[in-house]
Amino acid sequence: DADVTQTPRNRITKTGKRIMLECSQTKGHDRMYWYRQDPGLGLRLIYYSFDVKDINKGEISDGYSVSRQAQAKFSLSLESAIPNQTALYFCATSDPLVDTQYFGPGTRLTVL
Amino acid sequence: KQEVTQIPAALSVPEGENLVLNCSFTDSAIYNLQWFRQDPGKGLTSLLLIQSSQREQTSGRLNASLDKSSGRSTLYIAASQPGDSATYLCAVRSEEYGNKLVFGAGTILRVKS
Numbered sequence: 001d002a003d004v005t006q007t008p009r010n011r012i013t014k015t016g017k018r019i020m021l022e023c024s025q026t027k028g029h030d031r032m033y034w035y036r037q038d039p040g041l042g043l044r045l046i047y048y049s050f051d052v053k054d055i056n057k058g059e060i061s062d063g064y065s066v067s068r069q070a071q072a073k074f075s076l077s078l079e080s081a082i083p084n085q086t087a088l089y090f091c092a093t094s095d096p097l098v099d100t101q102y103f104g105p106g107t108r109l110t111v112l
Numbered sequence: 113k114q115e116v117t118q119i120p121a122a123l124s125v126p127e128g129e130n131l132v133l134n135c136s137f138t139d140s141a142i143y144n145l146q147w148f149r150q151d152p153g154k155g156l157t158s159l160l161l162i163q164s165s166q167r168e169q170t171s172g173r174l175n176a177s178l179d180k181s182s183g184r185s186t187l188y189i190a191a192s193q194p195g196d197s198a199t200y201l202c203a204v205r206s207e208e209y210g211n212k213l214v215f216g217a218g219t220i221l222r223v224k225s
Contacts, residue, residue: 004155033212042116042201042215043156058212090155099144099205101213103155 003027006091012110019078023091026073031094032074034058034066034103036087043090049074073078081111114139114206118216125192126224133187133219134201140183147176147187150199150218160187160209198220208223 004025013019023032030051035043035058045058047066055066063085067075077083091104115138125131135145136188141223145164148156160169160176168177189196199220203213 009153011166040217041219042173043213045212053116079201092156099161100146100158101156103148103153103157105153 004091004093006089006103006104006107007109009105013081014112015080017111019081019109020023021089021091021109023074023076023104025072025074025091025093025102025104027093027095027102028071029093029102030071031096032068033092033094034064035090035092036060036085037106038069038087038092046076046089051093070073072096073097073103077087078109081109083111085109086111114142114208114214114215116186116201116202116204116214118200118219120219121217122222124222124224125195127192127194129223130190131190131192131221132202132220133189133202133215135185135187137183137204137206137214139206139208140180141207142180143207145176145178145185145202145204146213147174147185147205148201150201156193156201161178189221191195192221194223194225196223 033048034046049068065077071076089107090100119134147159148160162178173190199218201218202216
């Protein structure tokens with residue numbers, strides 16, 4: 001089984017709808033991240049969490065919120081989706097002793 | 113603000129060629145630099161990580177170099193294979209941003225058989 005899983009893998013929704021993207025990990029890492037990727041741009045950080053009680057805004061947090069339900073779960077919500085939030089969304093985890101981040105397979109979100 | 117640029121944006125080569133992907137960053141105050149591979153539907157996989165005190169790292173046919181003072185890194189792929197076709201992303205962890213990674217836009221590589 002994959003160490004970092006994301007659900008759903010694909011989602012099409014309409015403007016104004018509330019959407020939740022979920023991320024689960026079995027690596028036992030405290031640190032979790034949400035990124036979005038747009039064509040021609042690198043991954044940009046939306047939110048990150050270094051433990052269950054820690055939530056921090058990233059570079060592009062406007063229009064998004066997160067919830068860290070447990071060490072293994074980190075959810076990203078779009079309260080009222082808009083078309084320019086159409087993108088590929090990645091969840092990642094990391095261990096503070098090792099610099100590498102481990103990524104999920106991504107969620108492709110389309111907002112019509 | 114740290115910015116990461118990758119050149120070229122896309123590259124198509126015949127199988128067997130050696131190739132170089134380039135990454136540049138604007139702020140040399142970095143902890144480390146990583147090269148990732150991105151395959152469709154599979155997320156990102158870390159290939160090589162170079163600490164700021166290191167000059168290069170090697171893994172199989174891959175060699176990554178780092179010139180921190182000039183803000184440059186290269187990823188060298190020897191004897192390319194069709195299975196190397198993917199998007200390659202460079203990311204830096206810079207002192208300004210703590211533990212967060214700043215990514216380049218990537219190089220899309222196609223190796224033709």
